[in-house]
Amino acid sequence: MKHYLSVNDIDSVNEWVEDALILKKKPLAYKKLGKQKTIGLLFFNNSLRTRLSTQKAAMNLGMKFMTMNFGKDGWALEFEDGTIMDKGSAEHIKEAAQVVSQYCDILGIRAFASLENQEEDESEMIINSFRKYASIPVLNMESSLSHPLQALADILTIEEYKKKTNPKIVLSWAPHPRALPHAVANSFVKAMQLKHADFVITHPEGYELDPKITNGSQIEYDQEKALKNADFVYVKNWSNYKDYGRVINQDKNWMMTQKKLGDAKFMHCLPVRRNIVVEDAVLDGNQSLVIAQANNRTFAAQIVLKKMLESLL
Amino acid sequence: MKHYLSVNDIDSVNEWVEDALILKKKPLAYKKLGKQKTIGLLFFNNSLRTRLSTQKAAMNLGMKFMTMNFGKDGWALEFEDGTIMDKGSAEHIKEAAQVVSQYCDILGIRAFASLENQEEDESEMIINSFRKYASIPVLNMESSLSHPLQALADILTIEEYKKKTNPKIVLSWAPHPRALPHAVANSFVKAMQLKHADFVITHPEGYELDPKITNGSQIEYDQEKALKNADFVYVKNWSNYKDYGRVINQDKNWMMTQKKLGDAKFMHCLPVRRNIVVEDAVLDGNQSLVIAQANNRTFAAQIVLKKMLESLL
Amino acid sequence: MKHYLSVNDIDSVNEWVEDALILKKKPLAYKKLGKQKTIGLLFFNNSLRTRLSTQKAAMNLGMKFMTMNFGKDGWALEFEDGTIMDKGSAEHIKEAAQVVSQYCDILGIRAFASLENQEEDESEMIINSFRKYASIPVLNMESSLSHPLQALADILTIEEYKKKTNPKIVLSWAPHPRALPHAVANSFVKAMQLKHADFVITHPEGYELDPKITNGSQIEYDQEKALKNADFVYVKNWSNYKDYGRVINQDKNWMMTQKKLGDAKFMHCLPVRRNIVVEDAVLDGNQSLVIAQANNRTFAAQIVLKKMLESLL
Numbered sequence: 001m002k003h004y005l006s007v008n009d010i011d012s013v014n015e016w017v018e019d020a021l022i023l024k025k026k027p028l029a030y031k032k033l034g035k036q037k038t039i040g041l042l043f044f045n046n047s048l049r050t051r052l053s054t055q056k057a058a059m060n061l062g063m064k065f066m067t068m069n070f071g072k073d074g075w076a077l078e079f080e081d082g083t084i085m086d087k088g089s090a091e092h093i094k095e096a097a098q099v100v101s102q103y104c105d106i107l108g109i110r111a112f113a114s115l116e117n118q119e120e121d122e123s124e125m126i127i128n129s130f131r132k133y134a135s136i137p138v139l140n141m142e143s144s145l146s147h148p149l150q151a152l153a154d155i156l157t158i159e160e161y162k163k164k165t166n167p168k169i170v171l172s173w174a175p176h177p178r179a180l181p182h183a184v185a186n187s188f189v190k191a192m193q194l195k196h197a198d199f200v201i202t203h204p205e206g207y208e209l210d211p212k213i214t215n216g217s218q219i220e221y222d223q224e225k226a227l228k229n230a231d232f233v234y235v236k237n238w239s240n241y242k243d244y245g246r247v248i249n250q251d252k253n254w255m256m257t258q259k260k261l262g263d264a265k266f267m268h269c270l271p272v273r274r275n276i277v278v279e280d281a282v283l284d285g286n287q288s289l290v291i292a293q294a295n296n297r298t299f300a301a302q303i304v305l306k307k308m309l310e311s312l313l
Numbered sequence: 314m315k316h317y318l319s320v321n322d323i324d325s326v327n328e329w330v331e332d333a334l335i336l337k338k339k340p341l342a343y344k345k346l347g348k349q350k351t352i353g354l355l356f357f358n359n360s361l362r363t364r365l366s367t368q369k370a371a372m373n374l375g376m377k378f379m380t381m382n383f384g385k386d387g388w389a390l391e392f393e394d395g396t397i398m399d400k401g402s403a404e405h406i407k408e409a410a411q412v413v414s415q416y417c418d419i420l421g422i423r424a425f426a427s428l429e430n431q432e433e434d435e436s437e438m439i440i441n442s443f444r445k446y447a448s449i450p451v452l453n454m455e456s457s458l459s460h461p462l463q464a465l466a467d468i469l470t471i472e473e474y475k476k477k478t479n480p481k482i483v484l485s486w487a488p489h490p491r492a493l494p495h496a497v498a499n500s501f502v503k504a505m506q507l508k509h510a511d512f513v514i515t516h517p518e519g520y521e522l523d524p525k526i527t528n529g530s531q532i533e534y535d536q537e538k539a540l541k542n543a544d545f546v547y548v549k550n551w552s553n554y555k556d557y558g559r560v561i562n563q564d565k566n567w568m569m570t571q572k573k574l575g576d577a578k579f580m581h582c583l584p585v586r587r588n589i590v591v592e593d594a595v596l597d598g599n600q601s602l603v604i605a606q607a608n609n610r611t612f613a614a615q616i617v618l619k620k621m622l623e624s625l626l
Numbered sequence: 627m628k629h630y631l632s633v634n635d636i637d638s639v640n641e642w643v644e645d646a647l648i649l650k651k652k653p654l655a656y657k658k659l660g661k662q663k664t665i666g667l668l669f670f671n672n673s674l675r676t677r678l679s680t681q682k683a684a685m686n687l688g689m690k691f692m693t694m695n696f697g698k699d700g701w702a703l704e705f706e707d708g709t710i711m712d713k714g715s716a717e718h719i720k721e722a723a724q725v726v727s728q729y730c731d732i733l734g735i736r737a738f739a740s741l742e743n744q745e746e747d748e749s750e751m752i753i754n755s756f757r758k759y760a761s762i763p764v765l766n767m768e769s770s771l772s773h774p775l776q777a778l779a780d781i782l783t784i785e786e787y788k789k790k791t792n793p794k795i796v797l798s799w800a801p802h803p804r805a806l807p808h809a810v811a812n813s814f815v816k817a818m819q820l821k822h823a824d825f826v827i828t829h830p831e832g833y834e835l836d837p838k839i840t841n842g843s844q845i846e847y848d849q850e851k852a853l854k855n856a857d858f859v860y861v862k863n864w865s866n867y868k869d870y871g872r873v874i875n876q877d878k879n880w881m882m883t884q885k886k887l888g889d890a891k892f893m894h895c896l897p898v899r900r901n902i903v904v905e906d907a908v909l910d911g912n913q914s915l916v917i918a919q920a921n922n923r924t925f926a927a928q929i930v931l932k933k934m935l936e937s938l939l
């Protein structure tokens with residue numbers, strides 16, 4: 001594996017999960033692998049978990065890291081080919097990506113969907129441009145369409161907490177006051193497909209994710225039906241996909257409650273808005289796995305970085 | 314000691330001072346103690362000395378550090394219990410504190426007083442919330458009410474420069490164009506009480522600090538009287554406590570001058586506004602200890618981190 | 627050498643170039659030299675190349691680094707002597723420079739020309755104030771008047787790519803929508819003088835650089851004539867010097883094209899505005915050395931830091 005851009009780059013999900021959980025037991029086992037290697041972490045958007053867990057994973061592997069809030073600390077980038085750059089952008093991605101490649105061995109990029117320009121978002125313009133022009137491996141720290149480090153941490157968490165071989169997993173849409181990207185939901189769906197999981201997606205009618213992604217996964221519009229006998233319930237808001245990036249539904253009945261959850265485990269990628277997405281009782285109860293998921297972000301990043309480092313040898 | 318939240322957490326001030334001054338002679342003596350340990354430094358406010366000296370102290374102990382401007386790089390936090398999070402805050406402190414605890418071994422927090430909501434400030438809402446929900450030791454890098462790393466550096470500096478066993482120390486209020494928190498003054502007062510110092514506080518009438526803190530310390534409203542025979546004069550502005558957070562006095566006569574200072578040593582935590590808080594002659598003269606204080610910030614942080622690391626063993 | 631403030635601090639250009647190119651072959655050869663040494667990198671302006679390459683150079687030498695966006699993370703600085711600090715500035719350079727010196731062994735400063743206050747810019751107020759008050763060596767990461775790390779990287783690049791002993795080198799002004807500083811052009815001119823290069827500067831009439839700097843270097847207003855038989859063409863915009871900081875010419879005929887370039891190598895310090903400063907064909911062609919220049923920033927910084935570290939022994 002050279003790049004880690006989407007869940008599709010996981011060549012053997014069971015092996016990765018197994019390896020990551022071994023790594024979790026001995027996080028410093030490969031502390032010499034990354035010696036004298038540097039990861040550049042470029043953030044076009046805010047980050048807490050991704051920033052700290054990726055830095056931590058790099059340190060566990062003996063790597064150094066250089067973190068930049070790209071938008072704030074660097075120069076505004078131009079992505080279009082052939083433009084006359086007489087506007088706000090001071091630097092073209094072609095130069096920026098090649099330049100950063102001179103100073104780092106691996107490049108992490110976070111760049112959220114704009115939710116304004118669907119075509120740009122769907123083309124994964126920012127991360128794909130870095131992949132195209134950088135001469136070093138690129139790590140997706142959440143792009144327009146996908147958040148594969150989160151999805152990998154989610155699989156690890158399910159693996160650790162499942163009580164049967166093939167648990168029932170539900171992805172349940174929740175209301176939210178702001179328009180959020182589809183990346184986490186997309187990657188979780190793909191991960192479930194990869195795992196051949198017993199998996200149902202539930203959301204209000206009209207809130208379908210990109211059908212090219214949900215392709216084949218079961219959709220059940222009745223939340224109650226969907227949640228029946230669930231072992232894991234992953235709750236997440238996303239903005240509308242058809243009426244792209246709009247918030248057309250804030251129906252509070254879709255909030256996750258302890259009552260709806262039953263005996264299932266609760267999952268969310270965080271940050272989460274309490275009593276909007278999920279009620280306090282769930283997050284404060286012992287069925288919540290959100291901190292375990294956050295913890296697994298380190299080991300998801302670490303197994304990915306380990307594989308990227310090995311590909312550099 | 315698990316947390317270092319206030320001067321009260323110093324269990325034996327003389328021992329700490331002695332140990333810190335030994336450490337200052339051999340800053341790298343414990344460079345293996347912090348190996349593979351990480352401190353997360355979360356800044357809700359600006360910082361120069363605290364940021365650099367705490368990072369330096371961590372490095373001297375062999376620790377790694379991850380620094381975040383929390384407000385700018387992360388997510389706006391909610392601190393209230395039971396809120397419906399449909400406003401600006403994207404993440405609750407309950408999650409944030411637990412999440413950060415997954416990636417670090419010690420957590421440093423800087424969060425100034427708002428000077429707007431007295432109740433919130435007095436409850437030390439931010440740092441106490443982190444202490445409550447984090448699962449790792451918390452280091453106070455200046456909270457609403459206290460700045461115990463500064464106070465410890467101040468004691469070290471007095472110890473190094475005193476010429477008699479029990480020098481006279483004066484805390485003298487100074488004017489300032491902006492409303493400043495009480496944290497530095499509070500912690501210095503507490504430190505003087507801890508040291509059973511020959512100590513006087515002087516400020517204009519009406520500028521009393523919280524009486525629960527000055528409790529028992531001598532207050533002298535006549536600056537000239539207070540300064541008589543002083544060995545150390547600590548100058549500091551704070552905003553009004555009773556008329557909470559207001560600037561009700563900018564009387565230039567309270568500025569520290571070389572003439573008023575006499576033969577005493579001058580102290581200030583920095584940053585300091587020249588010719589408002591203190592005249593140039595004092596800062597540029599050889600009675601000023603401000604750089605020595607700044608230097609001791611490293612060793613104050615280092616002795617505290619050393620004790621925190623030892624408590625993790 | 628104590629400080630590295632301008633190209634004038636290069637005591638033997640041929641030796642430095644030779645040493646840097648040896649270092650480039652074995653970047654980790656001196657990884658013990660910087661052990662337990664820390665460089666503080668203070669940015670008053672944005673940075674991509676300088677930030678990452680200087681950090682990388684420090685790491686290659688075994689140093690630690692502490693990076694601060696000074697304006698955003700720290701306190702607004704006052705530079706004037708004797709001011710009554712009752713305005714926006716919270717800290718005087720005298721304290722700031724001395725304080726930072728307590729925590730670091732070497733201090734890197736980036737502070738662009740304001741292009742508004744010519745006197746201030748020409749006095750190199752910010753970096754010279756740091757040099758004056760800091761007690762540690764100061765590294766210029768681009769000041770009002772000069773960018774000597776860039777110039778050194780440029781010389782290294784010419785050395786690597788030249789095909790004759792004394793190639794013809796042209797500095798060619800280019801149009802730009804915004805007013806840019808003179809630092810890069812100034813330092814390149816000085817570097818060419820130091821190398822006794824076959825060197826021509828070309829720009830529209832009225833766009834003369836500071837004559838104290840170009841002093842003795844050939845100026846040719848006819849771009850076509852200047853470019854004739856060029857081996858290296860360094861393209862760069864700068865704002866007007868006489869009508870200080872203004873943009874009085876945006877003549878597109880001064881843009882560099884493949885046709886004008888002929889067989890010469892193309893150089894630029896980046897970031898570069900495509901199809902304004904230079905056409906795509908040049909940057910995308912194989913005569914462009916811009917990425918090689920960016921790469922050499924690491925080794926320019928590394929040879930300078932190596933010499934600074936050696937001066938600390």
